[in-house]
Amino acid sequence: ALRHMRNLSRCVSSNPLIRSIRGLLPPETYLVGGCIRDMLLGREPLDFDLVSYAPIEDVAGLVASRIKSRPFWMDEKRGVLRIVRKPSGGSIDISRPKGVVIEEDLLSRDITINAMGYDILNDLLIDPASGLHDLNQGIVRILSEGNLISDPVRALRAIRFSVVLDFALQGDSLRIIRSNKRLLENVSPERIKQEFIRALDSTDGAKFFRLLAWAGLLPVIFRQYLPEPGNAAENW
Numbered sequence: 001a002l003r004h005m006r007n008l009s010r011c012v013s014s015n016p017l018i019r020s021i022r023g024l025l026p027p028e029t030y031l032v033g034g035c036i037r038d039m040l041l042g043r044e045p046l047d048f049d050l051v052s053y054a055p056i057e058d059v060a061g062l063v064a065s066r067i068k069s070r071p072f073w074m075d076e077k078r079g080v081l082r083i084v085r086k087p088s089g090g091s092i093d094i095s096r097p098k099g100v101v102i103e104e105d106l107l108s109r110d111i112t113i114n115a116m117g118y119d120i121l122n123d124l125l126i127d128p129a130s131g132l133h134d135l136n137q138g139i140v141r142i143l144s145e146g147n148l149i150s151d152p153v154r155a156l157r158a159i160r161f162s163v164v165l166d167f168a169l170q171g172d173s174l175r176i177i178r179s180n181k182r183l184l185e186n187v188s189p190e191r192i193k194q195e196f197i198r199a200l201d202s203t204d205g206a207k208f209f210r211l212l213a214w215a216g217l218l219p220v221i222f223r224q225y226l227p228e229p230g231n232a233a234e235n236w
Contacts, residue, residue: 005136009123011039017048017067017085017092022120024062028053030102030126031118033109040116040135041165046090051097051105051117056081060094067092103128110154111161111173112141140165142173145180152183156195159211164202169211177215184220192221 012018012031029052035045052059060071060081067085071094074082079096099105103126106115112134117126125132134141140162148154155177162169184192199208212218 005040005132006042008036008040008118008125012118012120012123015039015044018120021063021066024059024066025050025120026052026054026059027121028102029059029120031120032102032106032116033114036116036118036125037113037131037135040132046088048090048092050092050094051102052094053097053102056094056096063092063094102126107143108147109143110147110151110157112139112143113161113167115143134170138165138167139170140167140173141170142176145176148176148180149183152180153187153191153195155180155184155215155217156192156199159208159215159217160195160199162211163199163204163208166204174215177217181216181220184217185223 018031029050031048032051033049035048038045050059056079057071060083064071064083067083069083069086071081071083074080074093081094083092083094085091097105098108102117102119106117106126107128109115112129112131114131115127115129116131118124119126129143140158142148142154142158158169158173158177161167196208199205202208209218212221
């Protein structure tokens with residue numbers, strides 16, 4: 001079903017947090033990812049992600065000072081600083097870009113509806129993967145097979161978003177997940193557990209298991225709990 005998308009410019013300009021830090025942000029600093037998706041769906045984001053081509057230590061210092069918090073390295077290797085918002089408990093992540101231009105960064109992500117950016121200073125939506133169209137149509141679409149291979153947990157993320165948002169998992173994305181299901185054997189149990197917790201926290205957790213079965217992922221994920229074929233009797 002077509003969804004009524006909110007006016008993103010109005011959502012951004014009326015958000016108290018963004019309004020308070022907007023004047024501090026240097027050029028080529030972008031809101032990205034899930035906060036864009038949520039605002040377009042009319043939801044108030046708890047967490048915000050920024051990508052900046054300016055030195056992120058400087059940006060994080062200015063933002064943290066404004067909201068009376070402190071930045072810390074969430075992932076120094078990947079260049080991600082986090083600021084915890086008090087007392088809401090939400091966070092602001094400020095990241096170095098993964099690409100010469102913002103479109104490259106966005107196209108390196110998991111699914112199209114998480115690959116939108118917003119140029120705050122120029123009031124401009126950046127949507128290289130047609131995420132707005134998929135959001136409007138209620139579709140979860142993996143950006144590319146290569147992106148999933150680079151981080152196999154994105155298979156679970158795609159299924160989780162399908163469940164949490166009650167969106168359809170696009171056919172070619174399901175094929176990509178099935179074709180690369182064995183790669184999940186190399187993902188840490190902690191990351192898999194995190195996706196399960198988030199999916200089962202939704203109103204239709206049973207759908208998560210149906211989609212996992214449909215995609216052929218259950219035997220891969222629960223391999224360590226299943227008896228070996230030749231030792232089935234010994235395990236009973």
